[in-house]
Amino acid sequence: xxxxxxxxxxxxxxxxxxxxxxxxxxxxxxxxxxxxxxxxxxxxxxxxxxxxxxxxxxxxxxxxxxxxxxxxxxxxxxxxxxxxxxxxxxxxxxxxxxxxxxxxxxxxxxxxxxxxxxxxxxxxxxxxxxxxxxxxxxxxxxxxxxxxxxxxxxxxxxxxxxxxxxxxxxxxxxxxxxxxxxxxxxxxxxxxxxxxxxxxxxxxxxxxxxxxxxxxxxxxxxxxxxxxxxxxxxxxxxxxxxxxxxxxxxxxxxxxxxxxxxxxxxxxxxxxxxxxxxxxxxxxxxxxxxxxxxxxxxxxxxxxxx
Numbered sequence: 001x002x003x004x005x006x007x008x009x010x011x012x013x014x015x016x017x018x019x020x021x022x023x024x025x026x027x028x029x030x031x032x033x034x035x036x037x038x039x040x041x042x043x044x045x046x047x048x049x050x051x052x053x054x055x056x057x058x059x060x061x062x063x064x065x066x067x068x069x070x071x072x073x074x075x076x077x078x079x080x081x082x083x084x085x086x087x088x089x090x091x092x093x094x095x096x097x098x099x100x101x102x103x104x105x106x107x108x109x110x111x112x113x114x115x116x117x118x119x120x121x122x123x124x125x126x127x128x129x130x131x132x133x134x135x136x137x138x139x140x141x142x143x144x145x146x147x148x149x150x151x152x153x154x155x156x157x158x159x160x161x162x163x164x165x166x167x168x169x170x171x172x173x174x175x176x177x178x179x180x181x182x183x184x185x186x187x188x189x190x191x192x193x194x195x196x197x198x199x200x201x202x203x204x205x206x207x208x209x210x211x212x213x214x215x216x217x218x219x220x221x222x223x224x225x226x227x228x229x230x231x232x233x234x235x236x237x238x239x240x241x242x243x244x245x246x247x248x249x250x251x252x253x254x255x256x257x258x259x260x261x262x263x264x265x266x267x268x269x270x271x272x273x274x275x276x277x278x279x280x281x282x283x284x285x286x287x288x289x290x291x292x293x294x295x296x297x298x299x300x301x302x303x304x305x306x
Contacts, residue, residue, distance in 0.1 A: 019099070019138070019141075019142065022099045022102050022103055022106075023095070023099060023142070025102075026095060026098060026099075029091050029094070029095060030091075030095065032087070032091055033087075033088050033091035033092050033095065033147070034150075036084045036085075036087040036088040036091065037084070037088045037147065037150060037151050037154065038154065039080070039084040040080075040081050040084030040085050040088060040151070041151060041154045041155045041158060042158065043077050043078075043080045043081035043084060044081050044155060044296070045155065045158045045159060045162055045293070045296070046077050047074065047077055047078070047081075047292070048162055048289045048292040048293050048296070049162075049289060050070060050073055050074040050077055051074075051285070051288050051289055051292050052166075052283075052285040052286055052288060052289035053070045053073075053285065054067070054070045054071070054074065054285070055283075055284050055285035055288050056283050056284065056285030056286075057070065057285075058070050058071075060283070060284060060285070088147065088151075089147075092142070092143055092144070092146075092147040093143045093144070094143075095142055095143060096139045096140070096141075096142040096143015096144065097139065097143065099138070099139070099142050100135055100136070100138060100139035100142070100143075103135050103138060104131070104135050107131060107135070108131070111127065111131070123208035123211070123212065124208070124211055124212075124215075126204045126205070126207060126208040128207055128211060129203060129204040129206070129207025129208060129211075130200075130204050130207075132207075133200065133203055133204070133207070134200065137200070148303055149303070149304055152299075152300035152301070152303040152304045153300070153304065155296055155297070155300045156296075156297050156300035156301060156304070159293040159294075159296045159297040159300065160174070160175075160293075160297060162289075162293045163290055163293045163294065163297070166282075166286050166289055166290045166293070167273065167276070167282055167286065167290055169272075169276070170269050170272055170273050170276075170290055173265075173268065173269050173272060174265060174269055174294060174297070177261070177265035177268070177269075180261050180265070181258055181261045181262055181265070181301055182301075184254060184257045184258060184261070185254065185258060185301075185304070188250055188253060188254040188257070189254060191250045192247060192250050192251050192254060195243065195246050195247035195250055195251075196247055198243045198246075198247070199240065199243040199244050199247050201243075202236070202239050202240040202243045203240060205236050205239070205240075206233070206236050206237065206240060209232065209233055209236055210233070213229050213233070258301065262298035262299075262301060263298065265294075265298070266291065266294045266295060266298055269290075269291075269294055270287075270291050270294070273287040273290055273291070274287065
């Protein structure tokens with residue numbers, strides 16, 4: 001991908017500014033999407049306070065009138081959150097499609113200007129495979145992955161702040177547990193990225209093999225080379241499968257470990273909070289809101305890990 005799309009030996013720090021060039025013409029849509037993302041995240045976090053009021057001023061107080069008004073408030077907050085999610089999803093998906101189309105135009109124009117020496121050293125099939133497959137990956141990153149990661153980061157930070165507002169003691173316990181969750185994300189996440197790149201490389205090899213064999217199909221058939229070509233293709237397919245198998249294993253391991261540690265931490269904090277409720281240090285509504293935020297933060301961290 002380096003020769004066609006980004007600078008050689010490029011990593012995430014080089015790819016993001018490169019993508020930014022294609023996003024700049026649509027910066028107002030990006031700003032609008034970020035605004036709706038912020039509104040949706042804040043509305044989602046406000047639900048925690050709605051739950052707190054529902055428990056303390058509705059159920060515990062036995063006030064049906066107050067209960068009805070709080071339920072209406074929760075429905076209003078949910079409606080705002082849903083509308084913001086709709087706008088954000090539409091804008092980000094549109095941006096993914098638009099930027100992907102612009103990148104394809106840019107890369108194709110660049111391919112037409114490359115020297116014949118490049119095509120003598122690089123297989124045409126590999127170029128075609130990277131042109132189609134890698135731009136699809138970039139489309140997914142811009143239209144979905146980036147939005148989900150940013151939304152999860154905002155929600156996680158906001159959730160932590162609301163947890164601290166509810167109970168500093170339990171928030172301290174959560175912060176102690178956070179490094180335990182982040183360590184496997186950094187370790188296994190790096191491995192997943194490496195496996196993903198290896199999988200893309202194997203797919204490029206398949207595209208190159210198919211292009212070469214079909215481009216010279218008359219020669220292949222004239223020399224009775226069909227069976228040998230099929231064996232070579234089957235071998236490359238197995239290489240793709242092996243690379244995908246390793247990537248899937250590490251990604252599944254990452255998600256499973258993060259989920260185990262996150263839910264375990266939430267359970268431990270909930271146990272400590274229940275003891276505080278019994279000792280009347282916090283109300284049942286505050287504990288419910290805290291657990292709501294804890295689950296939100298845990299889910300956001302899990303999404304970021306994916």
